[in-house]
Amino acid sequence: MSAATEAIIAALIIVGALFALLGSVGLARLPDFLMRLHGPTKATTMGVGATLLASAIFFSLQDSEGISLHELAPLFFLFITAPVTAHLLAKAALHRQSSGRNSGQPAQTGEQEPGPH
Amino acid sequence: MLNAAVEIAFVMIASALALNVYRLLVGPDTTDRILAFDTLGINSIALLVLYGISTNSTAYFEVALLLALLGFVGTIALCKFLLRGDISE
Amino acid sequence: MMRAILPHPRLSLMVFLLWAVITNAASLGVLVLGAVLAIVIPLLTHDFWPDPPPLVRPWRALRFMGLFGLDIVTANWRVARQIIGPLHRLSPAFVEVPLDLRDPFIATLLGSIVSLTPGTVSIDVDQQRWVLLVHALDAPNPEALISEIKERYEQALKEMFAC
Numbered sequence A: 001m002s003a004a005t006e007a008i009i010a011a012l013i014i015v016g017a018l019f020a021l022l023g024s025v026g027l028a029r030l031p032d033f034l035m036r037l038h039g040p041t042k043a044t045t046m047g048v049g050a051t052l053l054a055s056a057i058f059f060s061l062q063d064s065e066g067i068s069l070h071e072l073a074p075l076f077f078l079f080i081t082a083p084v085t086a087h088l089l090a091k092a093a094l095h096r097q098s099s100g101r102n103s104g105q106p107a108q109t110g111e112q113e114p115g116p117h
Numbered sequence B: 001m002l003n004a005a006v007e008i009a010f011v012m013i014a015s016a017l018a019l020n021v022y023r024l025l026v027g028p029d030t031t032d033r034i035l036a037f038d039t040l041g042i043n044s045i046a047l048l049v050l051y052g053i054s055t056n057s058t059a060y061f062e063v064a065l066l067l068a069l070l071g072f073v074g075t076i077a078l079c080k081f082l083l084r085g086d087i088s089e
Numbered sequence C: 001m002m003r004a005i006l007p008h009p010r011l012s013l014m015v016f017l018l019w020a021v022i023t024n025a026a027s028l029g030v031l032v033l034g035a036v037l038a039i040v041i042p043l044l045t046h047d048f049w050p051d052p053p054p055l056v057r058p059w060r061a062l063r064f065m066g067l068f069g070l071d072i073v074t075a076n077w078r079v080a081r082q083i084i085g086p087l088h089r090l091s092p093a094f095v096e097v098p099l100d101l102r103d104p105f106i107a108t109l110l111g112s113i114v115s116l117t118p119g120t121v122s123i124d125v126d127q128q129r130w131v132l133l134v135h136a137l138d139a140p141n142p143e144a145l146i147s148e149i150k151e152r153y154e155q156a157l158k159e160m161f162a163c
Helices: A003-029 A038-060 A072-098 B002-026 B030-055 B061-084 C009-023 C028-044 C058-084 C104-116 C142-160
Strands: C093-098 C120-126 C131-136
Touching: A003 A038, A003 B002, A003 B030, A003 C058, A038 A072, A038 B002, A038 B030, A038 C058, A038 C104, A072 B030, A072 B061, A072 C009, A072 C104, A072 C120, B002 B030, B030 B061, C009 C028, C058 C104, C058 C142, C093 C142, C104 C120, C104 C131, C104 C142, C131 C142
Parallel strands: none
Antiparallel strands: C093 C131, C120 C131
């Protein structure tokens, strides 16, 4: 492995970990739930994605093994699932706000407009 | 250089995990705890991948993949439960 | 005949590629098993899959994916700065984006894209009025956000898929 590729991998790892940390800082710091949702869905997803990319490059350049692409599977999986998780969590939060937090009650089946809070 | 980068990244991810645990304990609402738990899972994936790089072993990859799958399904099930009071449609 | 074996060719291709990527080995046995899975899984899960509109401009889609990758990085940079910066300057808001497209699958795709990029999380798609409800972390100017989403992403999706 040359110094240049090693520098690229190191940079990806540091940037990835930094974004993962920033996403968690957002989760801990921002004042209300819907704002907190932004940190983990965007920053953390991209941070972990960059780390996985670094791992793929690292193991592809090892002598013993061939090209290593299996890190791409969790990478795509995370990028596909993050919006779904965010969407459902936001819906659940709005549902709890509008129904006065009586959990366990089934929702009304009709689509109700949550409206700005 | 790579070793130093991995060490620094370990510290950053560990801090991220600590912040997630803080949100998991403080709440205040159930949705906050679910989000914190989901983020905890995603950050653990990063930790596992970094550990794989530092030990030069691909054995942890499957664990990371399973963690991603189970974390997603668990989060969706919990959200569905909050929305409908039931997990299956 | 082709429709009977491969009801969802794109899904089959995805399953096959995913299998090749996960096993991380390109031996003949692995690829044959992947091909079998790519045929069997779509047949078994046939009822669950919607029929998305056909992708008419694949090259446009590839270019869009490159642009989207860059957008993810810039959007993350923006969100990261907002997270570290002073919180009282943020103006979070619910924004309703009226949609021109009328396909549930493409609307879902747009919702996911919007969640991953410009400082917004999509919350709901109202299929009666065709409105995408998004929550923005910092939207001092909702009109600009709406036109950004419509011009940058919805227009591109409408051009790629015939809908």
